[in-house]
Amino acid sequence: MKTVSSLLDSEWYKRYKAISKLNIRSSIYDVTNRCNLRCKGCFFFSSGEDRAAQEEMDLSRWERFIDREKARGVNLAILIGGEPTLCMDRVAAFYDRLPSFCATNGLIKVPRERLPDMMVGISLWGDEEDEKLLRGKDTFSVSSRNYEGDPHAYYLYTITPRQMGKTERIVRRIRDAGLKVHMQLLSNDEGVDAFSWQPSQLRDIRAEMDGMLEMFPDTVISSKYYHRIITTGKMLDRTFGWNECPSVTQPLDPRDPKPKHLIGFIRWACDLKTMHRCCTSATRDCATCKDGAAHMSWVMVNKRAHIRSEQDLKNWIEVYEMFAKLYQFLPW
Ligand code: SF4
Numbered sequence: 001m002k003t004v005s006s007l008l009d010s011e012w013y014k015r016y017k018a019i020s021k022l023n024i025r026s027s028i029y030d031v032t033n034r035c036n037l038r039c040k041g042c043f044f045f046s047s048g049e050d051r052a053a054q055e056e057m058d059l060s061r062w063e064r065f066i067d068r069e070k071a072r073g074v075n076l077a078i079l080i081g082g083e084p085t086l087c088m089d090r091v092a093a094f095y096d097r098l099p100s101f102c103a104t105n106g107l108i109k110v111p112r113e114r115l116p117d118m119m120v121g122i123s124l125w126g127d128e129e130d131e132k133l134l135r136g137k138d139t140f141s142v143s144s145r146n147y148e149g150d151p152h153a154y155y156l157y158t159i160t161p162r163q164m165g166k167t168e169r170i171v172r173r174i175r176d177a178g179l180k181v182h183m184q185l186l187s188n189d190e191g192v193d194a195f196s197w198q199p200s201q202l203r204d205i206r207a208e209m210d211g212m213l214e215m216f217p218d219t220v221i222s223s224k225y226y227h228r229i230i231t232t233g234k235m236l237d238r239t240f241g242w243n244e245c246p247s248v249t250q251p252l253d254p255r256d257p258k259p260k261h262l263i264g265f266i267r268w269a270c271d272l273k274t275m276h277r278c279c280t281s282a283t284r285d286c287a288t289c290k291d292g293a294a295h296m297s298w299v300m301v302n303k304r305a306h307i308r309s310e311q312d313l314k315n316w317i318e319v320y321e322m323f324a325k326l327y328q329f330l331p332w
């Protein structure tokens with residue numbers, strides 16, 4: 001029988017042991033229904049999730065809710081929205097109680113004197129031209145000033161089909177700002193012309209992402225296996241989609257039998273009562289979903305399936321390490 005120790009040499013086995021201790025239990029929280037941008041293709045607004053629940057305004061209710069989440073076993077709070085930094089008191093309430101990650105467009109700086117080491121993921125949708133087209137603003141010029149050299153921040157670069165051939169310039173600018181970058185692909189939830197992926201484009205962008213990782217290994221937080229998974233939707237002999245997705249809110253999950261999934265995962269709306277179906281919008285067609293975190297988690301929850309060859313297991317370890325770095329469970 002193949003076992004982890006029979007497949008790995010001592011160095012890889014040490015890496016495996018380091019991540020096998022982590023036991024990450026994440027959930028996602030809509031901190032607010034509001035945002036200071038309205039990006040075309042934002043799953044939150046395009047699916048009407050901003051109107052699914054009335055925002056809880058009483059901070060003490062947030063504090064009690066977070067305490068309950070902690071008691072439920074959550075050890076990673078992923079804060080999204082809307083734009084979480086519009087409600088810094090709520091963000092701070094999470095930070096004081098749980099390891100927390102804040103997804104932001106970077107226009108408002110997280111006060112580092114109050115939240116010194118909270119990991120911040122800054123969204124970026126391409127170069128100045130694409131950002132203006134999709135988000136109405138070149139956010140990089142503001143966010144890179146706000147976070148230059150910050151060791152607890154990175155760019156979450158959503159690559160669109162129009163970014164092909166342009167990623168090197170973007171990654172270089174991020175490196176020059178003293179920051180890291182993680183890449184994912186646009187799902188084009190609002191069907192903006194020329195922003196949906198064609199199969200040949202997915203092949204090309206995979207090669208480009210691999211090239212960025214080789215060229216900027218200290219800046220790009222990624223793995224070639226992740227690039228393969230996200231561009232093909234295939235893992236081992238399986239295809240990503242509703243029947244495989246690990247990031248479905250557990251109490252709402254009707255699937256029977258259930259696939260391997262994130263234990264206790266819930267995506268909460270900001271009334272602190274309503275749950276959303278999954279880590280992205282309930283109106284998204286799972287067949288076209290390119291959500292990076294869902295694909296990463298898909299790999300991570302399927303460890304056993306990867307214990308079939310040395311390379312498969314190493315691929316699994318690299319994806320797990322990537323996730324752990326992005327959420328500060330391992331150092332860069
Ligand atoms: S900044 Fe984020 S939450 Fe706000 S509209 Fe854009 S994608 Fe949506």
Ligand code: SF4
Nearest residue numbers: 245278284286289294
């Ligand atoms: S839209 Fe994506 S994240 Fe949501 S259930 Fe479908 S595959 Fe999973």
